[in-house]
Amino acid sequence: MANKLIQFFLPKDRVFYTLFENASENLVKLSKLLVTLVNEPDFGKRNVLIKEMEDLEHANDELTHQIFLELGKNFITPFDREDIHSLASALDDIADYIYASGKKINFYRIEPTSDQGIQKSANAINEAVIAVKEAVEQLRNLKNTQKIIECVIKINSAENTADDIFDMCIEKLFDSDVDAKELIKMRELYQFLENVTDKCEDAGNVIESIVVKYA
Amino acid sequence: MANKLIQFFLPKDRVFYTLFENASENLVKLSKLLVTLVNEPDFGKRNVLIKEMEDLEHANDELTHQIFLELGKNFITPFDREDIHSLASALDDIADYIYASGKKINFYRIEPTSDQGIQKSANAINEAVIAVKEAVEQLRNLKNTQKIIECVIKINSAENTADDIFDMCIEKLFDSDVDAKELIKMRELYQFLENVTDKCEDAGNVIESIVVKYA
Amino acid sequence: MANKLIQFFLPKDRVFYTLFENASENLVKLSKLLVTLVNEPDFGKRNVLIKEMEDLEHANDELTHQIFLELGKNFITPFDREDIHSLASALDDIADYIYASGKKINFYRIEPTSDQGIQKSANAINEAVIAVKEAVEQLRNLKNTQKIIECVIKINSAENTADDIFDMCIEKLFDSDVDAKELIKMRELYQFLENVTDKCEDAGNVIESIVVKYA
Numbered sequence: 001m002a003n004k005l006i007q008f009f010l011p012k013d014r015v016f017y018t019l020f021e022n023a024s025e026n027l028v029k030l031s032k033l034l035v036t037l038v039n040e041p042d043f044g045k046r047n048v049l050i051k052e053m054e055d056l057e058h059a060n061d062e063l064t065h066q067i068f069l070e071l072g073k074n075f076i077t078p079f080d081r082e083d084i085h086s087l088a089s090a091l092d093d094i095a096d097y098i099y100a101s102g103k104k105i106n107f108y109r110i111e112p113t114s115d116q117g118i119q120k121s122a123n124a125i126n127e128a129v130i131a132v133k134e135a136v137e138q139l140r141n142l143k144n145t146q147k148i149i150e151c152v153i154k155i156n157s158a159e160n161t162a163d164d165i166f167d168m169c170i171e172k173l174f175d176s177d178v179d180a181k182e183l184i185k186m187r188e189l190y191q192f193l194e195n196v197t198d199k200c201e202d203a204g205n206v207i208e209s210i211v212v213k214y215a
Numbered sequence: 216m217a218n219k220l221i222q223f224f225l226p227k228d229r230v231f232y233t234l235f236e237n238a239s240e241n242l243v244k245l246s247k248l249l250v251t252l253v254n255e256p257d258f259g260k261r262n263v264l265i266k267e268m269e270d271l272e273h274a275n276d277e278l279t280h281q282i283f284l285e286l287g288k289n290f291i292t293p294f295d296r297e298d299i300h301s302l303a304s305a306l307d308d309i310a311d312y313i314y315a316s317g318k319k320i321n322f323y324r325i326e327p328t329s330d331q332g333i334q335k336s337a338n339a340i341n342e343a344v345i346a347v348k349e350a351v352e353q354l355r356n357l358k359n360t361q362k363i364i365e366c367v368i369k370i371n372s373a374e375n376t377a378d379d380i381f382d383m384c385i386e387k388l389f390d391s392d393v394d395a396k397e398l399i400k401m402r403e404l405y406q407f408l409e410n411v412t413d414k415c416e417d418a419g420n421v422i423e424s425i426v427v428k429y430a
Numbered sequence: 431m432a433n434k435l436i437q438f439f440l441p442k443d444r445v446f447y448t449l450f451e452n453a454s455e456n457l458v459k460l461s462k463l464l465v466t467l468v469n470e471p472d473f474g475k476r477n478v479l480i481k482e483m484e485d486l487e488h489a490n491d492e493l494t495h496q497i498f499l500e501l502g503k504n505f506i507t508p509f510d511r512e513d514i515h516s517l518a519s520a521l522d523d524i525a526d527y528i529y530a531s532g533k534k535i536n537f538y539r540i541e542p543t544s545d546q547g548i549q550k551s552a553n554a555i556n557e558a559v560i561a562v563k564e565a566v567e568q569l570r571n572l573k574n575t576q577k578i579i580e581c582v583i584k585i586n587s588a589e590n591t592a593d594d595i596f597d598m599c600i601e602k603l604f605d606s607d608v609d610a611k612e613l614i615k616m617r618e619l620y621q622f623l624e625n626v627t628d629k630c631e632d633a634g635n636v637i638e639s640i641v642v643k644y645a
Contacts, residue, residue, distance in 0.1 A: 395610030
């Protein structure tokens with residue numbers, strides 16, 4: 001009986017999976033653009049990439065907004081309302097921080113190609129985001145618990161790597177002889193880059209708790 | 216039947232509207248004080264204004280607290296519990312950041328009258344907060360969807376203005392020859408001012424989602 | 431009838447009290463280690479203490495994780511799901527900020543024994559955390575409202591003290607002739623220390639709202 005009831009509501013319900021998948025595909029595009037950006041020595045070409053990132057970030061804002069609206073309209077949701085809210089917020093934060101990191105590079109006139117820390121961070125971000133997307137894709141069919149857990153482990157491992165890169169960057173920065181202005185700019189960029197993987201970890205945690213409840 | 220049930224609970228329910236209205240009226244007073252403050256060249260007179268702001272901020276703390284307590288006591292609420300919680304938090308954050316911005320001006324001995332960026336930010340904040348108050352007033356009668364949407368657009372437009380002012384301020388600051396200490400203080404003030412309109416946007420988003428669900 | 435139903439669910443339910451108590455006991459250990467750390471002049475010995483803090487922080491991560499999992503599994507909870515979530519998050523944040531503060535001291539090669547502000551902050555943190563633990567212990571039996579309210583007052587008073595210490599530290603720092611790098615490091619440490627008591631206040635607020643609802 002309960003099963004039939006659930007199936008009755010399912011079609012409307014499915015919208016959440018699609019929205020989450022679209023958002024996480026956007027994130028992969030965003031993180032790939034970030035990797036391209038930090039390897040691009042030309043300021044003008046970086047500006048073009050940042051504009052592309054802005055569009056993707058706006059698209060993600062729209063998707064998050066839609067998820068919240070659907071949450072308002074649907075009494076029955078495929079998993080806990082709080083989890084849907086938290087996951088949507090985490091994906092939105094990931095997009096915000098990736099775009100803000102990219103924007104800061106040109107805004108602060110930072111030369112990313114001459115800083116390995118920035119490049120390594122971008123790679124760690126890309127890895128984490130790809131794992132987030134893979135985990136999100138499994139939500140439709142929660143049977144493959146093993147696969148989801150592997151994704152969550154990948155996310156956490158990329159987050160640890162990003163943390164180590166961040167500590168290394170900050171240590172190097174304070175040991176260097178850059179002036180205070182430069183130091184403040186670089187520190188802000190490093191922090192934004194590190195925030196991205198923190199938010200990926202948040203997304204991973206939500207997905208893990210969904211698995212525990214429903215698998 | 217459902218309608219009658221709702222009406223039965225309504226009287227108790229109304230308390231939320233009143234609390235939200237009181238909080239948003241306080242915010243308008245706070246943002247007006249901020250505008251006065253950033254145009255006041257006298258340090259001592261600014262201190263008097265900051266004390267007034269502190270009292271209003273405390274009053275808002277009390278209102279937020281009361282909203283949370285009412286939320287705990289009332290099973291039936293006029294809109295989603297999560298929305299009430301988010302809106303109360305956003306209004307509380309707006310008060311915190313306005314007061315903190317004001318306080319920082321004298322604490323860091325910043326001369327606001329000689330910085331157009333600070334003054335323009337205060338004006339954008341005042342516009343955003345007035346629009347928040349207007350939107351909150353419409354919650355009692357959600358029929359005027361058009362009016363609420365206009366308010367939300369006003370909030371977002373003020374937030375965009377504040378973002379542009381912030382970018383302009385930071386760029387100017389890093390291009391200037393102020394010493395590092397001065398730069399750190401100014402940057403912190405600009406960030407707090409910008410946070411105010413971010414929180415107004417949060418409030419606007421919650422109100423918009425309430426409209427979509429209930430109007 | 432309702433009472434019997436509640437008792438039927440109670441055994442499973444009790445797990446939350448135990449998890450919260452374990453987490454808050456860990457916090458007291460963490461804050462005691464922080465007090466020891468800021469009075470320890472030897473860098474190497476501080477490193478040993480920081481390692482101990484890291485282990486406790488990981489243990490708290492585990493407890494928070496377990497609370498969220500239990501929240502997912504249990505339909506019936508001893509108090510509002512949102513309150514359990516908020517309290518667990520606050521306790522987790524307290525652990526994070528205490529550990530991060532300790533770690534920063536050696537990472538930034540700060541000499542804590544020569545800075546009274548750091549030592550006073552650590553003491554205020556310890557006081558706040560002990561009051562949090564005492565409040566958490568009362569959750570099992572909400573009858574002793576008076577005791578809980580006393581704890582909440584203690585937390586808020588320690589938070590006010592920590593705020594004043596923070597303002598004093600920042601004022602002194604900007605008045606001093608330390609170079610920009612040193613200033614940035616110290617300011618970050620002071621902010622992290624102050625965040626701890628802010629999060630204690632958050633925990634206190636949640637506990638207070640639980641009391642109002644259920645006592």
